Amino acid sequence: MTERALATGVVRTRAELREALASAARPLGLVPTMGWLHEGHRALMRRARTDNATTIVTIFVNPRQFNDPADYTRYPRNEARDLEICGEEGVDIVFAPPVEEVYPEGFQTTVSLGPIADPLEGAARPGHFAGVATVVAILFDLVGAERAYFGQKDGQQVMVIRRMALDLAIPTEVIACPTVREPDGLALSSRNVHLTPGQRAAAPVLHRALLAGRARWTSGERSAETIREAMWATLNEEPLAAPEYVSVADAETLRELDVVEGPALLSMAVRFGDTRLIDNEPVP
Numbered sequence: 001m002t003e004r005a006l007a008t009g010v011v012r013t014r015a016e017l018r019e020a021l022a023s024a025a026r027p028l029g030l031v032p033t034m035g036w037l038h039e040g041h042r043a044l045m046r047r048a049r050t051d052n053a054t055t056i057v058t059i060f061v062n063p064r065q066f067n068d069p070a071d072y073t074r075y076p077r078n079e080a081r082d083l084e085i086c087g088e089e090g091v092d093i094v095f096a097p098p099v100e101e102v103y104p105e106g107f108q109t110t111v112s113l114g115p116i117a118d119p120l121e122g123a124a125r126p127g128h129f130a131g132v133a134t135v136v137a138i139l140f141d142l143v144g145a146e147r148a149y150f151g152q153k154d155g156q157q158v159m160v161i162r163r164m165a166l167d168l169a170i171p172t173e174v175i176a177c178p179t180v181r182e183p184d185g186l187a188l189s190s191r192n193v194h195l196t197p198g199q200r201a202a203a204p205v206l207h208r209a210l211l212a213g214r215a216r217w218t219s220g221e222r223s224a225e226t227i228r229e230a231m232w233a234t235l236n237e238e239p240l241a242a243p244e245y246v247s248v249a250d251a252e253t254l255r256e257l258d259v260v261e262g263p264a265l266l267s268m269a270v271r272f273g274d275t276r277l278i279d280n281e282p283v284p
């Protein structure tokens with residue numbers, strides 16, 4: 001399929017977006033992405049299409065959410081391919097703005113988040129969630145969708161955005177969709193393209209480690225430290241994996257647990273060379 005398969009086409013400016021939205025059937029489902037689209041993004045688009053009369057995908061590599069400038073520069077981009085995928089998935093509108101259309105000259109406001117953004121990815125990547133929340137607030141406001149779709153793969157991100165939407169009275173419903181994985185368990189991610197063949201072969205260790213943690217929980221273990229140790233042990237079997245953190249946290253607050261009494265989130269960040277991967281598994 002080609003770009004022409006998009007019902008409304010690509011819009012680049014706020015004015016074009018407004019015009020496209022004016023005639024769009026409601027309800028409207030929004031899928032924010034940074035492009036380099038894969039099956040995980042496709043799953044969000046399909047869910048948005050099922051639930052809504054119009055589906056809009058945004059493609060914007062948001063400079064404000066990269067705490068590491070090198071990571072921003074090397075983030076993979078292929079808009080032509082992305083537009084083909086959007087066409088194949090029956091997306092109605094693609095909003096792919098240049099940076100200055102999202103952040104006009106003089107821009108200086110940032111969303112300030114609460115404790116939900118502090119641990120895990122928030123601690124490992126200072127400023128990351130403020131950048132995410134700020135761009136999502138702008139996109140929510142520009143699009144005015146009834147629903148927006150996010151992947152559970154970025155579990156803390158969904159929680160941060162849901163909290164922000166509630167607190168700022170943004171009327172867009174935040175919907176989390178399951179993580180899409182490769183057959184060997186590796187969560188799909190745009191960053192996987194950077195893995196060398198050896199690192200790619202090693203990367204499913206994240207999922208194996210999460211499953212090892214989950215297996216402990218399933219067999220009745222409730223000590224968070226023992227579950228963490230099971231995940232570390234699996235990660236340590238893989239010489240190419242350099243773990244950054246391994247977490248067993250309260251599923252609501254993301255505070256690290258001593259005892260797993262209620263719903264928890266098992267999560268981790270692991271480096272393979274320059275490439276940093278994250279994954280998580282809710283328990284139960």
Ligand code: AMP
Pocket residue numbers: 032033034035039040041043044149150151152153154177178179180181187188189190
């Ligand atoms: P990104 O383009 O990486 O910013 O991701 C855009 C959206 O797709 C985010 O809501 C991600 O959580 C979601 N996403 C990324 N990878 C996956 C995946 N493997 N499964 C489900 N959703 C995903």
